[in-house]
Amino acid sequence: MPDSLPTNSKIVAAYRERTLKSAELAATAREMFPSGITHDSRHTAPYGIYVDHAKGSRKWDVDGNEYVDYFGGHGALILGHNHEGVIAAGHHQLDKGTHFGASHPAEVEWGELVKDMVPCAERVRFTSSGTEANLMAFRLARAFTGKSKLVRFVCHFHGWQDHVAFGAKGGVPDGPVPGVLDGIIENVVLIEPGNEDLMRETLSSRDDIAGVILEPTGASFGQIPVTREFVAALRDATTENGTLLLFDEVVTGFRVSPGGAQGHYGITPDLTSLAKILSGGLPGGAVCGRADILELLDFEVAEKKGFQKIGHQGTYNANPMSAIAGVAALKEIRFGGICERASENGAKIRNQMNKMFSEENVPWAAFGDHSAWYVYTNPEGQDIDPMSFDGYAETFEHMSHSGSHPAARKLRLAMLVNGVDITSKPGGTVMAAHTDEDIDITVEAMRQSVRMLREEGDI
Ligand SMILES: Cc1ncc(COP(=O)(O)O)c(C=O)c1O
Numbered sequence: 001m002p003d004s005l006p007t008n009s010k011i012v013a014a015y016r017e018r019t020l021k022s023a024e025l026a027a028t029a030r031e032m033f034p035s036g037i038t039h040d041s042r043h044t045a046p047y048g049i050y051v052d053h054a055k056g057s058r059k060w061d062v063d064g065n066e067y068v069d070y071f072g073g074h075g076a077l078i079l080g081h082n083h084e085g086v087i088a089a090g091h092h093q094l095d096k097g098t099h100f101g102a103s104h105p106a107e108v109e110w111g112e113l114v115k116d117m118v119p120c121a122e123r124v125r126f127t128s129s130g131t132e133a134n135l136m137a138f139r140l141a142r143a144f145t146g147k148s149k150l151v152r153f154v155c156h157f158h159g160w161q162d163h164v165a166f167g168a169k170g171g172v173p174d175g176p177v178p179g180v181l182d183g184i185i186e187n188v189v190l191i192e193p194g195n196e197d198l199m200r201e202t203l204s205s206r207d208d209i210a211g212v213i214l215e216p217t218g219a220s221f222g223q224i225p226v227t228r229e230f231v232a233a234l235r236d237a238t239t240e241n242g243t244l245l246l247f248d249e250v251v252t253g254f255r256v257s258p259g260g261a262q263g264h265y266g267i268t269p270d271l272t273s274l275a276k277i278l279s280g281g282l283p284g285g286a287v288c289g290r291a292d293i294l295e296l297l298d299f300e301v302a303e304k305k306g307f308q309k310i311g312h313q314g315t316y317n318a319n320p321m322s323a324i325a326g327v328a329a330l331k332e333i334r335f336g337g338i339c340e341r342a343s344e345n346g347a348k349i350r351n352q353m354n355k356m357f358s359e360e361n362v363p364w365a366a367f368g369d370h371s372a373w374y375v376y377t378n379p380e381g382q383d384i385d386p387m388s389f390d391g392y393a394e395t396f397e398h399m400s401h402s403g404s405h406p407a408a409r410k411l412r413l414a415m416l417v418n419g420v421d422i423t424s425k426p427g428g429t430v431m432a433a434h435t436d437e438d439i440d441i442t443v444e445a446m447r448q449s450v451r452m453l454r455e456e457g458d459i
Contacts, residue, residue: 156218
């Protein structure tokens with residue numbers, strides 16, 4: 001069993017009682033998969049739920065329990081589970097074939113949508129995941145500038161490949177990182193996000209930086225937010241220093257606005273990584289950006305200009321199923337008011353939850369922007385008013401420790417017991433498919449959960 005929880009907890013007992021089939025599957029999985037899981041974020045004590053099916057804003061586990069879902073396919077499903085248009089497109093494509101080992105019409109339509117919607121996208125190259133998109137973005141940045149170093153911000157998450165396998169949970173490595181070459185660690189400069197002086201000093205004091213990458217609304221989709229002013233300053237500083245600016249819009253792309261965070265801010269990076277919503281809930285990713293950078297992948301240009309092309313393969317790049325689902329999703333998002341609706345839902349949850357925290361006299365606050373909501377669990381016991389809490393005004397230390405409150409793990413189980421699946425941050429990503437009824441259920445589940453935690457002495 002992963003990290004044990006108190007055996008006398010009524011919350012844990014209630015969770016176990018209603019998830020017997022999940023427990024059985026977890027026990028079998030433990031014999032096969034390290035920790036019994038296939039994604040680190042599913043590491044849950046005593047075990048996670050096993051889901052059977054989903055629809056719209058809801059999902060049902062193998063024991064028949066229904067949940068309002070705030071994972072939304074790790075942020076991929078802004079339209080909700082099994083969106084009609086995406087499913088119809090997928091069925092149609094399944095009948096035609098899933099892989100042709102050749103170019104196909106849907107990839108062209110998909111690329112055109114990306115080019116039309118994402119401001120920086122003069123050229124597009126599809127990959128199979130966000131991790132791969134970032135890997136290619138780094139390679140492009142190094143090849144284009146001829147420089148070696150990559151600047152990242154502590155706590156910003158960019159996938160699991162070697163360059164980003166450290167620092168995403170905080171801290172700068174002061175020794176080896178298991179399995180990662182020292183040379184890679186030495187070529188990544190990790191700095192605190194949101195600190196404009198430090199950022200400017202880092203860029204101006206060296207001439208070996210190929211690119212700076214960030215999640216443009218802040219770490220974990222704004223759980224540790226950065227301001228538009230910081231991002232604008234970063235745009236200026238990177239331009240002044242001959243360094244490329246890379247937006248990781250794997251989450252924010254097609255979510256913050258149809259043109260992503262860059263469309264919302266009116267700040268255009270040199271390169272952007274996309275995934276998740278991009279392919280309508282199927283696997284996929286893309287790197288897009290300036291034509292003069294992406295031409296490093298172009299056979300004809302390389303031959304004409306006499307440079308060594310960057311190689312890029314990938315069995316599932318722009319595969320027909322992902323392409324067709326992506327086309328259906330992006331068409332819906334482009335003019336459908338989807339991003340606005342998801343953001344409005346996010347604001348409703350945050351407001352209603354803060355009213356409830358005030359009523360219940362809980363020293364926590366719901367915060368976030370756009371279609372995100374997070375709970376500031378106030379681990380250091382500050383004197384805060386939920387209704388006026390401002391995540392932007394908090395220190396980086398406070399914000400990065402918010403998820404580490406001892407009650408956070410039990411909160412997740414309590415919410416499940418009350419019919420809502422939230423992430424361990426704690427919080428969630430909101431879909432356009434969430435309804436007012438879902439939001440009422442969520443706030444009421446949080447009310448019951450904080451009462452349960454209070455009864456067990458956790459708050
Ligand atoms: C901001 C960000 N970048 C990159 C990734 C990695 O994407 P993928 O899981 O498709 O490899 C994620 C995944 O959650 C992400 O949130």
